[in-house]
Amino acid sequence: MHSTPPTPQTLLEGAAMWALLESILSSGTLARFIGLVENEVFEAKGSAAYPLDTAGNRYELAKDVVAFANANGGLIAVGVRTRPDPVHEIDTVYELDLVTEPAFKAAQILGVIKEHVYPKVTGLQVQWVSNNEDKSLGVGIVRIPAQSEEAKPFIITRVVEGSEPVRPIVVGYAIRKGANSEPITAIEMQQALRNGMSPNAQRLTRIEQKLDTLLDRKIDRQATPEEDRVSTRIEDLLRDA
Amino acid sequence: MSRPMYVIAASVPTGNRIRGFFEHGAESVRSLLEHPPVFRWAGFDLTTLDSARLIDGDKYEVSNGDRKKIQLFQDGTLLFRAAADNEFLGWGQAPEWFQRDPRLNPLAVVEANTSFVHLYSKLVPHLVSKPSSVQIQLTLRNAEINQTRLYLTEFYKLGIQNIHNPRRYLAHGVNMEEKFHIPVDEISHRPNEAAYKVVLSFCTFFDFPEEKIPFVVGGNGQRAIEPSQFEK
Numbered sequence: 281m282h283s284t285p286p287t288p289q290t291l292l293e294g295a296a297m298w299a300l301l302e303s304i305l306s307s308g309t310l311a312r313f314i315g316l317v318e319n320e321v322f323e324a325k326g327s328a329a330y331p332l333d334t335a336g337n338r339y340e341l342a343k344d345v346v347a348f349a350n351a352n353g354g355l356i357a358v359g360v361r362t363r364p365d366p367v368h369e370i371d372t373v374y375e376l377d378l379v380t381e382p383a384f385k386a387a388q389i390l391g392v393i394k395e396h397v398y399p400k401v402t403g404l405q406v407q408w409v410s411n412n413e414d415k416s417l418g419v420g421i422v423r424i425p426a427q428s429e430e431a432k433p434f435i436i437t438r439v440v441e442g443s444e445p446v447r448p449i450v451v452g453y454a455i456r457k458g459a460n461s462e463p464i465t466a467i468e469m470q471q472a473l474r475n476g477m478s479p480n481a482q483r484l485t486r487i488e489q490k491l492d493t494l495l496d497r498k499i500d501r502q503a504t505p506e507e508d509r510v511s512t513r514i515e516d517l518l519r520d521a
Numbered sequence: 522m523s524r525p526m527y528v529i530a531a532s533v534p535t536g537n538r539i540r541g542f543f544e545h546g547a548e549s550v551r552s553l554l555e556h557p558p559v560f561r562w563a564g565f566d567l568t569t570l571d572s573a574r575l576i577d578g579d580k581y582e583v584s585n586g587d588r589k590k591i592q593l594f595q596d597g598t599l600l601f602r603a604a605a606d607n608e609f610l611g612w613g614q615a616p617e618w619f620q621r622d623p624r625l626n627p628l629a630v631v632e633a634n635t636s637f638v639h640l641y642s643k644l645v646p647h648l649v650s651k652p653s654s655v656q657i658q659l660t661l662r663n664a665e666i667n668q669t670r671l672y673l674t675e676f677y678k679l680g681i682q683n684i685h686n687p688r689r690y691l692a693h694g695v696n697m698e699e700k701f702h703i704p705v706d707e708i709s710h711r712p713n714e715a716a717y718k719v720v721l722s723f724c725t726f727f728d729f730p731e732e733k734i735p736f737v738v739g740g741n742g743q744r745a746i747e748p749s750q751f752e753k
Contacts, residue, residue: 332691334668387728391693510532510598514660517602521526521587 294352297321301355308412310376310419313360318371318459321354324362327377332388339452341389342396342436345424347454347461349401349434353426354456358384359419371459376419381408384420393422398437402427433487453487523663524587525605525623525671529634529719530660531641532598533652533705540649542595543575550647554583554593558639560748565609565629566636567591567601597648601637605661605671609633623666624689627676628751631736634723635716635746642712645705654702657719661726664692673727676735678752690727697726713745720746 298321304312318324323344330341348354359378362371390406403425410418427434436452454463539550546552557567569591571583584590588609592600603609607619610629641655664671672689699722708715720734736750 333670388691388693391728395694395697509535510530510656510658513592513594513598513600514528514530514658517528517590517592517600518526518660518662520590521524521602521604 294321298355301357305409305419305421308410310359310378310409310411311413313357313373313376313419316373317365318362320351320456320459321348323348323354323356323459323461324360324371324373325356325358326361327359327379327383329358330389332385332392338392338396339436341392343452343454343463344461345393345397345401345404345422346434346436346452347456348424349397349427350432350454351456353424355424356422357419358422359417376411378411378414378417379408379420380416381410381418384408384418386420389420389422396437398435399431401425401434402431435487525611525661525663525666526602527605527610528600528602528658528660528662529637530598530600530656530658531637531708532656532658533596533648535596536650537597537652538595538649539593539597539644539647541647550593550644551581553640553643554581554591557591557636558643559636560632560751564636564751565626565632567633567640593644597644599637599641599644601633603633605664606666611671620666621669623669623671625671625673627673627735630673630723631720631734631746632748632751634719635713635748638708638712638716638719642708642715645709652705654704655708656700656702657722658698658700659719659722659726660696660698661692661723662696664697664726665695670695671727673724673729675733690729692727694726699723699725711745713747714739714743716746717744 297316297319300316301322304310313324316322316324331337332341344356348356359376360373361375361377362373364370365372386406386408390404393401393404393406401424403423405421405423407423408418408420410416433453436454452463454461456462542550544551551573554573555569555571559566559568567589569583569585569589571585573581573583576582579596580592580594582590582592586608588604590600590602592598594600605611605625606623607616610625610633611619612622612624612626645651645655661671670691670693672691674687674689677684677687701718701722703715703718717734717737721731724731724734736746736748737744738747739745
């Protein structure tokens with residue numbers, strides 16, 4: 281579906297944008313996406329977004345989810361195209377690029393997120409919403425509700441360098457700033473850890489603690505001696521291969 | 522390159538043990554490992570054609586190269602490690618073909634898991650004390666080759682080569698595990714129902730739809746694998 285380049289009609293933020301997005305999705309009138317601008321709670325993607333066949337693409341999906349989870353939550357819509365608005369210098373939805381339900385691999389996207397993001401994102405939803413005008417087409421939605429501060433920071437457990445996955449002891453941290461998902465740099469992380477800047481220092485302290493947890497393979501629960509017994513035997517058997 | 526591997530483990534709470542663990546003879550657990558239950562000749566089962574070796578004084582082991590390895594511990598833990606590539610669970614291509622197209626064979630997946638459950642059902646009577654449930658732990662490791670994930674397809678009776686562009690259900694992770702409990706009475710007396718739960722759990726590694734699991738009989742809450750449907 282094409283349209284003439286729109287003027288950004290809706291420069292909404294936060295709760296107002298959430299309400300508008302939910303209204304569009306519940307109505308099924310997906311043309312209402314046109315004119316929306318990306319911001320701290322809304323990311324627009326074309327239909328070819330998030331092919332899951334490479335580590336790099338899976339990382340991109342995880343980065344976007346983590347960025348929203350570390351901020352105030354957000355919604356990613358797959359099946360809408362944006363381009364920069366020359367006047368306002370923000371990415372604005374200018375046309376629909378709808379997808380069929382099979383093409384939006386909701387279960388696989390959910391699985392990738394579960395595998396690549398820690399801790400678990402509460403209330404995460406991945407679904408396809410049909411368009412009223414042609415119900416065979418629609419948008420894919422990744423809905424990341426606002427997460428509790430106690431759960432943060434969220435981290436990307438598998439990062440890539442070039443196109444190669446890096447060993448899982450290296451993790452990534454990203455946060456939504458305006459309309460961008462920005463990874464924190466190593467220098468920023470080191471300075472925050474060293475200087476004890478609050479609240480970032482508190483969050484980064486939690487990153488350290490959660491890294492230790494991941495490295496000790498004690499995610500989410502305390503292993504009982506019985507679990508250790510069986511898991512140790514499984515690891516021995518795999519090492520023996 | 523790390524090879525794709527699958528391990529299924531059955532265990533009971535600490536403190537239990539297998540009665541007559543060190544005995545020989547046709548009724549011994551040792552004999553069960555050497556002659557596990559099978560559903561057909563040359564199926565994707567736990568047959569290794571090996572003689573059980575006692576290792577470290579507390580476990581038996583039988584193996585068929587790196588394709589299959591089975592360990593039985595005195596405390597009742599049974600482990601089965603299977604190559605998740607062209608050598609066993611994967612489609613029977615040459616290694617270089619599998620590296621380009623890492624497709625698992627749905628028949629091998631279902632039959633191997635069902636065979637494991639049937640073997641454990643034969644071991645349960647040898648436990649000194651009957652547990653209330655058995656813990657099953659599934660581990661799929663290295664489910665990615667050259668950045669391509671292992672995948673499952675539906676079972677096509679006429680052969681997948683006759684199907685245009687079959688849908689691929691990709692492994693949603695590289696290293697995955699699942700853990701759950703099955704009542705011991707189910708494993709002992711209704712192993713095919715227990716096997717269905719194991720296969721269902723394996724399928725979650727691939728987000729494979731439950732309704733497409735092959736060789737299944739029964740309706741809601743009573744589904745079971747039907748080994749008589751395994752075909753050559």
